[in-house]
Amino acid sequence: MIEMIDVKKTYPNGVIAINGLNVKIKPGEFVYVVGPSGAGKSTFIKMMYREEKPTSGNILVNGVSLPSIRNSKVPLFRRNIGMVFQDFKLLQTFTVYENVAFAMEVIEKEPEEIKKRVMEVLDLVGIKHKARMLPSELSGGEQQRVAIARSIVNDPKVVIADEPTGNLDPETSWEIMNIFEEINNRGTTLVMATHNRDIVNNIKRRVIAIESGKIVRDEHRGDYGYEI
Amino acid sequence: MIEMIDVKKTYPNGVIAINGLNVKIKPGEFVYVVGPSGAGKSTFIKMMYREEKPTSGNILVNGVSLPSIRNSKVPLFRRNIGMVFQDFKLLQTFTVYENVAFAMEVIEKEPEEIKKRVMEVLDLVGIKHKARMLPSELSGGEQQRVAIARSIVNDPKVVIADEPTGNLDPETSWEIMNIFEEINNRGTTLVMATHNRDIVNNIKRRVIAIESGKIVRDEHRGDYGYEI
């Protein structure tokens, strides 16, 4: 499903974010990506949906070779992936509803279906009552939940989430994790960068630890691993 | 030092974020503000440095009555407060160094002093080596540390931090907490909204729990309190 081969990423300013990385994630897997701040987790994840291109090496997602895919085909490729960004990336002039609906309009769904499904996922993440508000009128955690709702609205084959619980209290975090577990049980591949030790240690899944742009640990049912 | 009397805050869209809140924080105290997502923690904190005005009630900080202070005096008032914002609020066209230095230029410090002190705090939070980079070239956690560096660079009497460890791994979080403890030991008042149960339960301090815009718990050496 997702495969990285000898991937390196050097940013234009010379920072080496990923430094020779090989990994294979099978369909239906649930993977935590952990590591210290600045280790390269977000870069690792950004390359999976081609927000960043690797400097060298190859990445295959759903059989598509990302470095060689044409720019104009990228949006089509992304439609099979649900993404939660570390900085949310909500459309600031769109309401909560419009933000989530946009992901469905893009694939030309029927208006009635959009309406039904959007309200459904907003309810799932617990912000249905804020559907008509702008992101700037929401708390940090509420914005994050909108981002999560948008990532799952199209029932994608892969969900990639960058610290989806960073702004959430533990209780809400668990609710979100339940949603993620559920969609994973239904066969969706899930890759999730996180700093949340509680979650990683309690919902045991595959753990990939990244440090200085390299995988230093890859365990089937791993621990968060960094002790205080 | 910080006192809120019958404070209510209704946002223009009708959302009641703070609904009748009384609290008194003494100089030198270290206070955690906890509560679920959307409870009103950020609003509570924003009112302390007058990013938001209360709809009714009074707030006194350092003897200044915030609702009645003139707009043009607000910046002068804020100089005694160090702030870490939930969304960082870094100047995007300024380098890391310039972002932190700006807080010192504002109070017309000498250039040599600025240079020395800025590099000092950047070293403290562990991003001295990224001083010349722009915020957009940093990872989420790195940006958060720049925000923390800026909040303490002027040795303010009060530091107010909104989820300062939301994007940090546990290890870095502890380093930051050590810094906060140290400045608190030197007499700085510290108010910190957080979702981090580990920190609250290990570094025991006063805990104020907010739910639906009201204080539901206020303990001297409290627990995070929300169980999973």
Place this chain on the structure above:
Amino acid sequence: MKFRTLLRHFRESFKNIGRNGWMTFASVSAVTVTLTLVGVFLVLMMNLNHIAGNVEKDVEVRAHIDNAANDDDIKAIGKKITEMSGIETVIFSPKDEELTNLIDDLGDNGDAFKPFEQDNPLRDVYIIKTKSPQDVIKVAKKIEGFEYIQSVKYGQGYVEKLFSFVNIARNIGIVLIVGLLFTAMFLISNTIKITIVARRKEIEIMRLVGATNNFIRWPFFLEGLWLGILGSIVPIGLISVLYYNIYKYVAPQITFKFIDFLPASPFIYQISAILIVIGAVIGIWGSLMSVRKFLKV
């Protein structure tokens, strides 16, 4: 693209007008101000061109006929001139009339020449107007070669200067109006560009959640169109009302021979059409050009 998606783009483009409130306002007012300027100059230039045409048309060739010619000769000359190509009118002015005109033209001084009425020293004259004023010189040269023609006058020196003056004025006008159009294009698209660059994050996010370039482009295309149309309403209204009133009340009071204005009725519609087309085209163009560079990444 499905039809409902097209509908969605229309809906979205209207929403965006509101969503980007002040930016829409800034763009629309830039279009408004620039098109007003363009409109005013268009009106001035087109009228000046019209007046220049009148001035040129007033140029005539005067062929003085030798006294030796008899009535038949004169008629023959008239026929010959009429049959030349490019001739508009040929008028015969006998020497008596010429003297009367001369005396009238001289005013008081002319009285001194009254005695000549008995013994007229002047000549019969053919006054010729050409279809195209620029032909005057050519025609004059030809007629000079005819029999019984004593001399041909067409304001030698004067006509050449008049033509070169009118030409200079016209060229300056064209340069100004073209320059102004490019300026308008630049200023409008520049303004639209800034407002769209301010929305580049929006475009980035759209691409990140799977919107194709066309899907993103459509609402921007329509928005540009609305901006242009909205921006041309005020200039069109303003110029129409002003021109109508000037044509109705001010123009009749200007009593110079050559100065007459283009009639309000078709002219206002022409100008309005030109302005709305310019607005729409530049709006769309500016909008699409600006989005383009954010769609490449």
Place this chain on the structure above:
Amino acid sequence: MKFRTLLRHFRESFKNIGRNGWMTFASVSAVTVTLTLVGVFLVLMMNLNHIAGNVEKDVEVRAHIDNAANDDDIKAIGKKITEMSGIETVIFSPKDEELTNLIDDLGDNGDAFKPFEQDNPLRDVYIIKTKSPQDVIKVAKKIEGFEYIQSVKYGQGYVEKLFSFVNIARNIGIVLIVGLLFTAMFLISNTIKITIVARRKEIEIMRLVGATNNFIRWPFFLEGLWLGILGSIVPIGLISVLYYNIYKYVAPQITFKFIDFLPASPFIYQISAILIVIGAVIGIWGSLMSVRKFLKV
């Protein structure tokens, strides 16, 4: 404010020019384009005004003296006219000269009047120019009342029309240039405003970390100044070079009596000064106005 802070503001304002790369470029190019337009029109209008002045100056009063007046009377009249207020020059033209001129003016037709040289039917004439062309009519009316004045001519009808024509042209010119100036002001400040609105987060953050309004305003003030100055470089260069060459090479070839251009030497400097001042003032004004509304919160 400490001196080092002022220095800081200067440094910061230069840095901001670079930091906001494309926004700076958009603003500067808006200033450039608009000032070029304003400059071209200023040059045209000031020259047209100059030419209009020449045309007006050419108007003269011709006082025809009765044949009954003897030499002393004529001299007395000359003295009396010279002593009137607002008179520029008084020239005596004896009747012989008048006839010669008339014959010359009539060209070929004039030859017919040669016999009159023996028995001149014309009058001696005083040709008077007034200091201000607008006084012509008043002066003419007064002289009409003098003794031995047979008639006074100043192109009645013609002069009034000429003046009203020149006035219309001047007023249109003034309206256009004022309109253009306001347009330029609006467009430039509009552009600057959008770029600054795009930076409102920056201003918000600055206020949040304790910057006073003045502290924020200073770099913006200076930035506006640099934008204005940067934006006026190209128009000044362009117009100077063009005007210098037109004045040097094109102007001498235009042989109309009234059309002469303002000399390049002081004129180019005046225009340059005007443009740089307009640029700087609008730049500063636009910048400060735009920042203002974000400093209120």
